[in-house]
Amino acid sequence: MKARVHVMLKDGVLDPQGAAVKHALGALGFDGVDGVRQGKVIELDLADGATEAQVGEMCEKLLANTVIESYRIEVL
């Protein structure tokens, strides 16, 4: 089983990197970008029998810091 975990800063948490990317896009002439949020994608290659619930535990314990980040699990 493969799983992909998407980790994003929660709404309301300032994302200075996203803001810098937005600024850079504007400088390149790309108009109409109202906002940029930057996150990360973590791909997991899991042994047979692994469950989505286990991936959820991994997210809660290590992959995301739920004080500031939300996560979404995609089973591939």
Add this chain to the structure above:
Amino acid sequence: MKAAVVQFPGSNCDRDMAVALEKSGADVTTVWHKDAALPKGVDLVAIPGGFSFGDYLRCGAIAANSPICNAVVDHANAGGYVLGVCNGFQILTETGLLPGALLRNAGLKYICRTVGLKVETSNSAYTEGYNDGAEIGVPIAHHDGNYFADDATIEQLKGDDRVAFTYTDNPNGSRGDIAGILSENRRVLGMMPHPERAFEEAHGNTDGQRLFAGLMAQLANA
């Protein structure tokens, strides 16, 4: 007073921390991240600055899940003292011993300079050597020191007098200008500025000395 300084791969302020503690009169041992237990009779655990595990995933996230950190959490939960500076503060928030998280600096730049701090409370072993409201200069050196917690947590920290230090001129976007916070029992302190780098005359500034001196006074008989 017995102190332990934790070393992770990537720690780089462990020696400065050990020297500051030794010169303040502590009996200091260094412990390795793979150790599952702290030396017997340790009063204070100091988690130094640096870039533990290369700041991979998130600053402090991997260190917070290392064997020694389980022992540090047990030590704190049993009423022991823990001081986390810079990366140490990030690690303490990742373990959940302190609330909130440290985000990338609002200006995105790594900042390395002496900043002004206001001592918000003298009611802790760490800050009793200062007067309430005293202004001191302590160096910072971080890329991810932008303190974040939700509104309710910030209000609670303020209401419980658990904000130890604030910046006089916020360098990194921290909410409430927060530079350092205390645990509920006031025995765990996390702070981004480096008091161990404002310790000796040769540092050009000794404003950090009183933090260690206060701690020694409080723990001398422990």
